[in-house]
Amino acid sequence: MPRSSFSGGIASPKVDVMIDMGNPFLNLTLDGFLKIGTVGALRVAAEETYHCVQKGSISSHKFEHTLKKMCKEGAYWGTVAGVYVGMEYGAERVRGTRDWKNALIGGAITGAVISAASNDSRDKVVVNAITGGAIATAAEFLNYLT
CATH class of the missing domain: 1.20.5 (Single alpha-helices involved in coiled-coils or other helix-helix interfaces)
Incomplete structure (x- = not known):
């Protein structure tokens, strides 16, 4: 007899929409x-x-x-998320390892790119790169806690 079930939780929403770009x-x-x-x-x-x-x-x-x-x-x-995910994946591929440093690199590059695209000053680009790296690293560390 066919059976089906549904499982999930409030703590872990799962939404999968996959578009294969090759x-x-x-x-x-x-x-x-x-x-x-x-x-x-x-x-x-x-x-x-x-x-x-x-x-x-x-x-x-x-x-x-x-x-x-x-x-x-x-x-x-x-756009910010897409740039971040791409940069983190790129860092993982270049470094050949999957760890928190990829989040740091991806966040820093994303912060710098988005800031530079907004025509911010050089100092602001550096500050946003530091902030992006810090936020991405903190998010990665939070993922390790759960």
């Missing part, structure tokens, strides 16, 4: 873009919903503004 680097980069871009867009949706509930009304203009903001934030968050 290259592991491209697959991981696109996956990071889509997943984290969705998180960024949903953050805007939740924030704007809160503001609409607080005001007690919504207009077509506000709705259109929210959709545009969701797309912009989703694309930004997705």
Whole structure:
């Protein structure tokens, strides 16, 4: 007799949407873009919903503004995540090992690239590289705790 079951938990959401680009680097980069871009867009949706509930009304203009903001934030968050995932994977391939140092390298490169693309000053690019490396390393260490 066929049986099916569902298992999962609040602590570990699992969403798998795989688009095969024919290259592991491209697959991981696109996956990071889509997943984290969705998180960024949903953050805007939740924030704007809160503001609409607080005001007690919504207009077509506000709705259109929210959709545009969701797309912009989703694309930004997705781009940052895609660059990070790609850089971390690249560091892993170059170094030939999988450890926290890849997160540090990927985060630092991502911070520098995103900052440079925003036409920031040289000092700001360096600071953002340091911040990106620190955040990525901290996230990696948190993954080891769980």
